[in-house]
Amino acid sequence: MKSFSLNQATTKRWPLDELVAGCVAAGVEAVGLWREEVTDYGTEKAASLVRDSGLTVSSLCRGGFFHDAGWYDENRRAIEQAHDLGTDTLVLVSGGLPDGSRDIDGARRHVGEAIGALVPDAQAAGVRLAIEPLHPMFASDRCVVSTLDQALQLASPYPADAVGVVIDTYHLWWDDTVWDGIxxxxxxxxxAAFQLADWITPLPSGVLLGRGLPGTGAIDMRRFAQAVRETGYDGYVEVEVFHEDVWSRPGPAVLAEAIAGYEAAVA
Structure with a gap:
């Protein structure tokens, strides 16, 4: 695997220009970016900043949310933004059930059809669509794709260089079939992407913000890293954490701990 990448979500309140400078100072090669922050900063300006620093954009998050009425145009914009930033990976979070619906099977079928509709645009832009399964507790409102097997089934009709999957330890650690899936x-x-975040106990009231830095929770990070390494994957390893306590700390301190957690898991 190439090396560590800092996902922007981990240091959410670290301004992008300071994040980039901090990564360069720490010898980090890559960053994963988020559309909201990039849009606020200015996509062209962000692309120039990262490019001039010598960093690689390992991924852009997120496309998807296919239950929204304007999903097609929004995802085309996401693909274009990924291309402009110079990354070949757009992470897709599929979205939950449409309002008033209980048809989760139908929602997953729609996700597959939506991805198929986007494949030509993604291929033309040189961007790979990366389906990320999320923990089942998010199925109703954020992501009806809950397992790696489901993600692989949705990807299977399309070329591998056009549609891949994301391995995120936080979302997949509970599933005893994940090793065969990897x-x-x-x-x-x-x-298409490999992300590290730990499962901390007890979870905070806002479960979306319940991720810990690698090595602070219950997940066997080394087992995941070994399983992914054995596939021949040679991409970046992103640390992507959502937690108020992490966000409240200085960016350089969080970056140092994230690197240490990555090294303990992957080295």
């Missing part, structure tokens, strides 16, 4: 994803060349 091996299959590797065989099919579907692993």
């Amino acid at each position: 091996a299959l994803a590797g065989q099919e060349n579907r692993i």
Whole structure:
């Protein structure tokens, strides 16, 4: 695997220009970016900042949310933004159930159809669509794709260089079938991104913000890293954490701890 990448979500309140400078100073090679922050900063300005620093954009998050009425145009804009930033990976969070619906099977079918509709645009832009399964507790409102197997099934009709999957430890650690899924994803060349975040206990009241830095929770990070490494995956390893306590700390301190957690898991 290439090396560590700092996902922007981990240091959410660190301004982008300071984040980039901090990564360069720490010898970090790559950053994962988020559309909201990039848009606020200015996509062209952000692209120039990262490019001039010598950093690689390992991924852009997020596209998807296919239950929204304007999903097609919004995802085309996301693909264009990924291209402008120079990344070949757009992370997709599928979205939950449409308002008033209980048809989760139908929602997943729609996700597959929506991805298929976007494949030509993604291929033309040189951007790979990366389906991220989220923990089942998010199925109703954020992501009806809950397992790696489901993500692989949705990706399977499309070329591997156009549609891949995301391996995120926080979302997949509970699933005893994930190891076979990782091996299959590797065989099919579907692993588009690998992300580290720990599961802390007890979860805070806002479960979306319940991730810990690698090594602070219950997940066997080394087992995941080894399983992904054995597939031949040679991409970046992003640390992506959502937690108010992490966000409240100085960016350089969080970056140092994230690197240490990555090294303990991957080295």
